[in-house]
Amino acid sequence: MTGDKQVTTVGQAPTPTSEESRxxxxxxxxxxxxxxxxxxxxxxxxxxxxxxxxxxxxxxxxxxxxxxxxxxxxxxxxxxxxxxxxxxxxxxxxxxxxxxxxxxxxxxxxxxxxxxxxxxxxxxxxxxxxxxxxxxxxxxxxxxxxxxxxxxxxxxxxxxxxxxxxxxxxxxxxxxxxxxxxxxxxxxxxxxxxxxxxxxxxxxxxxxxxxxxxxxxxxxxxxxxxxxxxxxxxxxxxxxxxxxxxxxxxxxxxxxxxxxxxxxxxxxxxxxxxxxxxxxxxxxxxxxxxxxxxxxxxxxxxxxxxxxxxxxxxxxxxxxxxxxGSQVAHESPTKAKSTASTGPIGIAVVVGTALAGGLLFATLTGKGTKLDSGLLLTFLVVLTVLHAARAVVSEDSLPATVRYGAVPLVALPAIAVYGVVYRAIEGLLAGTPMAGQSAELTVAHALVAVAFLAVYLAIESGVHEKSHRLYVLLMxxxxxxxxxxxxxxxxxxxx
Incomplete structure (x- = not known):
């Protein structure tokens, strides 16, 4: 490439020829x-x-x-x-x-x-x-x-x-x-x-x-x-x-x-x-x-x-x-990683952490404590924690004691941080039209909750991977x- 004077947009950084820009x-x-x-x-x-x-x-x-x-x-x-x-x-x-x-x-x-x-x-x-x-x-x-x-x-x-x-x-x-x-x-x-x-x-x-x-x-x-x-x-x-x-x-x-x-x-x-x-x-x-x-x-x-x-x-x-960029692996392809069996203890940890997370969220934010749309929001928090907790518990590269202990120690403080930030921002928005009120709970909200649960179960069971037609459709x-x-x-x- 010596002597090549072609202007390129990506590749080797050009040698500076003038004073550096400020x-x-x-x-x-x-x-x-x-x-x-x-x-x-x-x-x-x-x-x-x-x-x-x-x-x-x-x-x-x-x-x-x-x-x-x-x-x-x-x-x-x-x-x-x-x-x-x-x-x-x-x-x-x-x-x-x-x-x-x-x-x-x-x-x-x-x-x-x-x-x-x-x-x-x-x-x-x-x-x-x-x-x-x-x-x-x-x-x-x-x-x-x-x-x-x-x-x-x-x-x-x-x-x-x-x-x-x-x-x-x-x-x-x-x-x-x-x-x-x-x-x-x-x-x-x-x-x-x-x-x-x-x-x-x-x-x-x-x-x-x-x-x-x-x-x-x-x-x-x-x-x-x-x-x-x-x-x-x-x-x-x-x-x-x-x-x-x-x-x-x-x-x-x-x-x-x-x-x-x-x-x-x-x-x-x-x-x-x-x-x-x-x-x-x-x-x-x-x-x-x-x-x-x-x-x-x-x-x-x-x-x-x-x-x-x-x-x-x-x-x-x-x-x-x-x-x-740090997520790119410079290595030869290998077989897919195996996942650890959740087991009765793992299931208890996952479900217990999800329910505790939902309760903590409701306590800190006040959402889900009444019969209104806050229940849907709290349910989605429980579902999110459930998904994240199961992913950690199924990671077989870590000892079982570490996996089980890390789930509540990470999830619950994270929800606590969210609750504190939410309360702070809600306080700053107080008195403005956007403060708003929660919507009344309807059948449509229940259907949304069912849809989220169905998608969660479908992803966890790998339905999209078992059906070639569905996989191609999604791709x-x-x-x-x-x-x-x-x-x-x-x-x-x-x-």
């Missing part, structure tokens, strides 16, 4: 300063209370400050990680400019009170993320993925524009904060149209089924961009529903629609994840499921739980993507468009 260092320091400032603003809010507003353009309340702290923290991690990850690439300045610009746009979005400002920030956020997906200009697959994502994000902005226009026409207000006092007197049909458009906009942006294709096609994005996407961008759907809670909660029947939309995506993401052979694709399907669960929580009336979920999911998924459903896939090594690694 853009990565400066933007990294700035975003960490924004994080420190956000923490200071949150502390001031806790100290003096109240809500700060700016002439009908922006409102700085509990949700704004919580999201500012979370967004700037995730962005700071991505900035710091990317300085080494992209070191030596010719497009490093453009990448950092986009990531820093994305951070500022999201900060504007979560504070925006004016309809026009909110819609503009929503649109710009999607366009910047599409550019990050197509960051590598030399890959036709990356450009195809960016174009696909851009079309989806424009569709989401169109749905949002319909919702905002309908709300302005039916309520006469152009401020998000003004909806709480005007939406109940607006024409019911107009409010339902606006609510439906808001739900569709949230589903597209959060990659819920059937709009999940753009997310599964985005694997050409640099890993730090994927981390920012899965830890922050997809959470926008939950923020949208929380901000417009007075509209979404105006009709109990529509709330059931939100629950069903979220549950469908949560179950689909879980099923599709089980058949994915690729690490990043598994994480993508996991995000589809997790975002479905977030939307489902909003449909149950627990907007505080939805915000808590999106923040904790952001921490988890950012770490998972940034550490994805096809999880495949992004072929033009967005990197299938040959020479397409992305010329060395």
């Amino acid at each position: 853009v990565p260092a400066v933007s990294t320091r700035l975003v960490w300063l924004l994080w420190v400032g956000s923490i200071g603003a949150l502390a001031a809010k806790l100290w003096v209370g109240g809500t700060w507003d700016l002439a009908g353009l922006a409102v700085v309340d509990g949700l704004t400050l919580v999201m500012w702290v979370a967004v700037t923290f995730f962005s700071g991690i991505v900035h710091s990680y990317s300085r080494r990850y992209l070191d030596g690439t010719r497009t490093i300045d453009q990448f950092f400019a986009r990531v820093f610009g994305f951070t500022l746009v999201v900060m504007v979005l979560v504070a925006a009170d004016n309809f026009v400002l909110f819609g503009a920030a929503w649109l710009l956020m999607g366009l910047v993320m599409a550019d990050l997906i197509g960051h590598v200009r030399g890959w036709p697959q990356a450009q195809a993925a960016a174009a696909l994502a851009r079309r989806y994000f424009l569709l989401s902005s169109a749905f949002l524009a319909v919702a905002l226009g309908t709300l302005w026409w039916s309520t006469g207000t152009t401020a998000v904060s003004g909806l709480a006092s005007t939406v109940e007197t607006a024409p019911p049909n107009a409010v339902l149209v606006a609510a439906g458009a808001l739900l569709l906009a949230a589903m597209v942006q959060s990659a819920l089924v059937p709009f999940h294709t753009w997310l599964l096609s985005s694997m050409t994005a640099p890993t730090p961009a994927s981390a920012l996407m899965h830890a922050g961008f997809v959470n926008a759907g939950g923020i949208l529903l929380a901000r417009f809670a007075p509209v979404v909660t105006v009709d109990a029947g529509f709330m059931l629609v939100v629950v069903l939309a979220g549950a469908t995506s949560a179950l689909s993401g879980k099923i599709l994840k089980t058949i994915q052979p690729d690490i990043k694709a598994k994480l993508g399907c996991s995000t589809v499921g997790q975002m479905g669960f977030m939307i489902m929580q909003a449909g149950l009336g627990f907007f505080g739980a939805a915000v808590t979920h999106l923040i904790l999911h952001g921490f988890y998924k950012a770490y998972q993507f940034l550490a994805a 096809n459903a999880a495949q992004p468009p072929s033009q967005t896939q990197l299938t040959a090594t020479e397409d992305y690694n010329e060395y």
Whole structure:
């Protein structure tokens, strides 16, 4: 390769020929300063209370400050990680400019009170993320993925524009904060149209089924961009529903629609994840499921739980993507690992931990202590703990005593942390329209619980692996468009 002057997009880092750019260092320091400032603003809010507003353009309340702290923290991690990850690439300045610009746009979005400002920030956020997906200009697959994502994000902005226009026409207000006092007197049909458009906009942006294709096609994005996407961008759907809670909660029947939309995506993401052979694709399907669960929580009336979920999911998924490379095994294929027999003691430990986890969750959050939709949320917590606990108990690489002891020692403190964070965020949201009330328990909620239980049993029994037809069907459903896939090594690694 000596003397080869061909310009490559991926491969050996080029030898610097000019002074090192200051853009990565400066933007990294700035975003960490924004994080420190956000923490200071949150502390001031806790100290003096109240809500700060700016002439009908922006409102700085509990949700704004919580999201500012979370967004700037995730962005700071991505900035710091990317300085080494992209070191030596010719497009490093453009990448950092986009990531820093994305951070500022999201900060504007979560504070925006004016309809026009909110819609503009929503649109710009999607366009910047599409550019990050197509960051590598030399890959036709990356450009195809960016174009696909851009079309989806424009569709989401169109749905949002319909919702905002309908709300302005039916309520006469152009401020998000003004909806709480005007939406109940607006024409019911107009409010339902606006609510439906808001739900569709949230589903597209959060990659819920059937709009999940753009997310599964985005694997050409640099890993730090994927981390920012899965830890922050997809959470926008939950923020949208929380901000417009007075509209979404105006009709109990529509709330059931939100629950069903979220549950469908949560179950689909879980099923599709089980058949994915690729690490990043598994994480993508996991995000589809997790975002479905977030939307489902909003449909149950627990907007505080939805915000808590999106923040904790952001921490988890950012770490998972940034550490994805360490999951690649450089070894020859071997036979599938065997799993240990659960046995009577293991079953007792798993079931006991799941029930104790549900009880602890109900005690700390107050959900599941009454005959309302909180029972469904608590049941799903029990099912989640049951699944995780069984996976640990079945791991035959650990001694039985370690497996049995680790399950409650890990699961119960994790639920306790969730309960504490939830209570803190619920306190910050107190007094806002998004605080909301839990929905009444219905037959539809019971059917959702049955569906989750059925999917859990099907996955545990390996039904999808026993049926070749079902396995192929699931594989096809999880495949992004072929033009967005990197299938040959020479397409992305010329060395």
